[in-house]
Amino acid sequence: MFDSLTSKLDSIFNKLKKAPSLNKGQVETGLKEIREALLAADVALPVVKKFIEDIKPKAIGQEIIQSTSPGQMLVKIVYDELVKILGEKSEEINLKAVPPASILLVGLQGSGKTTTSVKLAKNVEKKYKKKILLVSLDIYRPAAQEQLKVLCEKNSLNSLPIIKDELPLDIAKRAKNAAGLSGSDIIIFDTAGRTQIDLNMMNEIKNIKTEVKPVETILVADSLTGQIAVNLATEFDKAVELTSIILTRVDGDGRGGAALSMRQTTGKPIKFLGVGEKIDDLETFHPDRLANRILGMGDVVSLVEKASQDLDEEKIKAAEENLKKGAFTFNDYLMQLRQMKKMGGMDGVLSLLPGVSKAKEQMKNANIDEKLLSANEAIILSMTKKERENPEIISGSRRKRISLGSGTEAQAINRLLKQFKMMSKMMKKMSKGKMPKGQLPDELLNNLK
Numbered sequence: 001m002f003d004s005l006t007s008k009l010d011s012i013f014n015k016l017k018k019a020p021s022l023n024k025g026q027v028e029t030g031l032k033e034i035r036e037a038l039l040a041a042d043v044a045l046p047v048v049k050k051f052i053e054d055i056k057p058k059a060i061g062q063e064i065i066q067s068t069s070p071g072q073m074l075v076k077i078v079y080d081e082l083v084k085i086l087g088e089k090s091e092e093i094n095l096k097a098v099p100p101a102s103i104l105l106v107g108l109q110g111s112g113k114t115t116t117s118v119k120l121a122k123n124v125e126k127k128y129k130k131k132i133l134l135v136s137l138d139i140y141r142p143a144a145q146e147q148l149k150v151l152c153e154k155n156s157l158n159s160l161p162i163i164k165d166e167l168p169l170d171i172a173k174r175a176k177n178a179a180g181l182s183g184s185d186i187i188i189f190d191t192a193g194r195t196q197i198d199l200n201m202m203n204e205i206k207n208i209k210t211e212v213k214p215v216e217t218i219l220v221a222d223s224l225t226g227q228i229a230v231n232l233a234t235e236f237d238k239a240v241e242l243t244s245i246i247l248t249r250v251d252g253d254g255r256g257g258a259a260l261s262m263r264q265t266t267g268k269p270i271k272f273l274g275v276g277e278k279i280d281d282l283e284t285f286h287p288d289r290l291a292n293r294i295l296g297m298g299d300v301v302s303l304v305e306k307a308s309q310d311l312d313e314e315k316i317k318a319a320e321e322n323l324k325k326g327a328f329t330f331n332d333y334l335m336q337l338r339q340m341k342k343m344g345g346m347d348g349v350l351s352l353l354p355g356v357s358k359a360k361e362q363m364k365n366a367n368i369d370e371k372l373l374s375a376n377e378a379i380i381l382s383m384t385k386k387e388r389e390n391p392e393i394i395s396g397s398r399r400k401r402i403s404l405g406s407g408t409e410a411q412a413i414n415r416l417l418k419q420f421k422m423m424s425k426m427m428k429k430m431s432k433g434k435m436p437k438g439q440l441p442d443e444l445l446n447n448l449k
């Protein structure tokens with residue numbers, strides 16, 4: 001989503017970083033270019049204006065002009081401002097209510113409400129260990145209620161049984177009773193959208209809201225629609241008072257303007273990002289991590305979190321530390337492989353790694369064989385715990401055993417070991433900031449083929 005903005009900012013900063021010192025004129029030119037890059041990314045004009053106004057005094061202050069690494073300082077100033085416009089800190093979903101707590105998802109047709117309600121349910125169920133009931137109030141679109149039911153069944157979630165021709169308010173009332181009887185902690189209501197804002201829809205949502213008294217009224221908005229999504233949020237907020245926002249299709253090739261303008265324009269926090277069609281493709285929104293990603297500094301923390309959704313907190317912390325230190329083991333690698341498969345390939349993982357906007361393209365062009373991922377997984381699974389942590393001990397006889405266990409040729413094992421060595425070297429370099437930005441060594445690419 002932020003590819004184009006990232007590469008533009010990257011080239012602006014690269015120019016400035018090369019200069020041993022900066023004068024006022026150079027900084028002002030840099031600011032102008034940043035302004036243009038933000039506008040081109042479809043960030044709302046008032047937000048861009050404020051952004052530049054806020055960083056200007058810092059950027060042309062004595063500190064930066066007299067500094068020995070002025071470009072680097074400017075990056076830091078822009079980073080801080082990005083975090084600020086994105087909302088400073090991440091905000092958790094509000095569940096503070098006498099159970100059952102109701103969550104209402106609203107938005108236009110096709111924005112991703114139904115998909116998001118299921119993703120959100122799974123996320124909340126896992127994180128807070130709560131019992132959840134899902135309810136579709138969409139009686140207009142044919143088979144909309146069945147869509148939710150099927151998604152719930154597929155993902156072992158409870159949904160309210162459908163009664164034909166029942167009206168939304170009656171469904172809502174029945175849901176509250178059912179949640180009471182089944183001891184559900186949370187009810188997630190998926191509502192009907194329209195192709196555009198209309199009075200009937202708003203009135204219906206108002207009535208539903210009065211009935212279910214939600215702790216969260218969340219707008220689900222398609223980030224690909226850019227400024228339209230931001231205007232939509234303003235309209236919805238006026239009519240039904242939103243508490244937060246979920247942006248979907250952040251995995252798409254939109255320009256990122258919606259994500260960047262939403263908080264400042266509406267004052268409402270973005271709580272999650274939809275990053276794909278699968279159930280796990282919902283990320284908690286973290287302003288600092290997104291700012292990192294936009295500046296091409298990668299998002300190691302999200303990567304590790306994603307890769308280890310089923311691990312406990314301590315393990316996540318340990319893996320995170322390993323990555324940062326560059327102490328990379330086969331266990332970390334296994335976690336990545338699995339995540340790569342889950343996320344449908346290298347692309348997803350790479351976009352989260354530090355400084356890889358260019359590497360991503362290289363990978364794409366290099367035609368990495370995804371079948372190799374499965375073979376590599378089998379090999380790692382055939383290693384003992386010790387071997388995974390200290391690959392140096394993998395001798396000839398150990399190789400033979402691993403080869404038998406994984407049903408692969410010795411050659412494949414040698415290749416994986418070599419590849420692993422390169423990966424961990426690369427991680428070390430990246431974590432120390434020594435990697436030439438976004439470059440992957442050719443040997444590594446060839447080895448992945």
Ligand code: GDP
Pocket residue numbers: 107108109110111112113114115116193247248249250251252273274275276277281
């Ligand atoms: P609704 O009409 O608002 O209920 O929208 P749906 O939940 O039915 O979603 C419409 C389409 O968008 C479906 O094909 C979803 O799989 C897809 N979709 C939803 N969220 C995302 C997302 O974050 N990324 C991508 N790529 N597709 C999404």
Ligand code: MG
Pocket residue numbers: 113114115138144190191
């Ligand atoms: Mg729907």
